[in-house]
Amino acid sequence: MTLQTQAPVVGAHPAQTLEDRAYGKVFWRIVPFLMLCYVVAYLDRVNVGFAKLQMSSELGLSEAAYGIGAGIFFIGYFLFEVPSNIIMNKVGARVWIARIMLTWGVISAAFMFTSSETVFHVLRFLLGVAGFFPGIILYLTAWYPAHRRARIITTFMSAIPISAIFGNPLSGLLMDSFHGTHGLSGWQWMFLIEAIPAILFGVATLFYLDDTIQGAKWLNDEEKGVLTANIEAENRAKTASPHSIGATLTDRRVWLMCLIYFCFVLGQYGLNFWMPTIVKASGVSGNLNIGLISAIPYICTFVAMLALGRSADRLRERRWHLVVPALIAAGGFVAATMATSTTVSIVCLSLAAAGAISCAPLFWSLPTAFLAGTGAAAGIAWINSVGNLAGFLGPFLVGYLKDFTGTNSAGMYLLAAALVVGSLAVLTVPAKTVNR
Secondary structure: OHHHOOOOOOOOHHHHHHHHHHHHHHHHHHHHHHHHHHHHHHHHHHOHHHHHHHHHHHHOOOHHHHHHHHHHHHHHHHHHHHHHHHHHHHHOHHHHHHHHHHHHHHHHHHHHHOOOHHHHHHHHHHHHHHOOHHHHHHHHHOOOOHHHHHHHHHHHHOHHHHHHHHHHHHHHHHHHHHOOHHHOOHHHHHHHHHHHHHHHHHHHHHHHOOOOOOOOOOOOHHHHHHHHHHHHHHHHHOOOOOOOHHHHHOOHHHHHHHHHHHHHHHHHHHHHOOHHHHHHHOOOOOHHHHHHHHHHHHHHHHHHHHHHHHHHHHHOOOOHHHHHHHHHHHHHHHHHOOOOOHHHHHHHHHHHHHHHHHHHHHHOOOHHHOOOHHHHHHHHHHHHHHHOHHHHHHHHHHHHHHHHHOOOHHHHHHHHHHHHHHHHHHOOOOHHHHOO
16 A cells, blocks of 8 residues: 555645544543543652641651651652553553553552551652553554654643643542542542542543544544554654663763753753642642642643643754743742742742643653654653653652751752753754754
8 A cells, every 4th residue: 555655745725634633533542631631640750749738747747757758759660660551562551551550440449548658659650650641652652753743742741730620629529528538538538539530541541542543443444544644653763762671771961851851850840849839838728729729830831731742843843842831940940939928929920830840741852753662662761761860859858958048948949950960951852853
């Protein structure tokens, strides 16, 4: 079939109509479902920030002990995500993503049995082992070429602010409403109830997702042909991609990506895990009120992520779409330390959240522009694993600095500095490599 061996001709209206129709079907079939999965997974990842409001006093956790527990999740990520992606590349996305979601749900529910600092740390580590995100990025590279990928990844990752917009008030409401029911604390009920959707989506994944374009029964042969041609053409163009796990893990470009992502993740998770505490410190009381107020920065983030993703794909420009929001976020963190009211604090946190969290989906346009095949499976997982070590250091350092100084200011300066370093590193990436 001709369409399977050559890319669509630019400017040919029938081919463009076929291509747009095919990608439209792919979008509505897989992206909303993956977004819902990520909303659930991300909520189960960060709801510990709300649990802290009750759990720390009940279990006697210090700020630093909480920070270690929040961040140790990413040690599990670091150790197991490369083999997880390699396995997924061999057994298929449908079975492996379902396994991840089911494991995630069971471990999330087990948090209701947390009785000590040690149990808390062990469960957070195991939750990181369950993984999720790098497998989805790898899965999307099998469906979308580079010039469409930024918008799709930002749309998928808009699940982060969505989970906060709805999840933060939900977490606060569950903690207030169920506290004391059947002898359990509100944070225990929150962990149990918010874990159930992960298990349900895990079962649904087995029946809903398709591993490959060719295996999708909801696409006709012509649509499969044009989608496959685009992916094959892009993979042929990635002549500089490392083709083995060893070559990938020693590639200097991959390590530069690790540095950039590390800096951006430090800003993102330093904010996510401490947002409820920061909002409470600004003068807001009541878990539901804290949840509602802390959702505001994520509404701004949702709008910014979608706008930046569309702009990056339309202009086929990647570097400055990362640098500008990162620097805005750095300014927001610094300004937040000087805020004198709740309103000013939320404005500053909104700038910080919109910039820092938007960097994550936009970043993935960089490594996926040169990684393919086994190199992509190993590289995406390795970059995500190393970068997410900042998810351990960020919450821990913010907590340590708060214990040491008695304020949140030093932690905010740290997050701002990390984003500036990440921005400078982005500018060392050759534009011709990533602007596609």
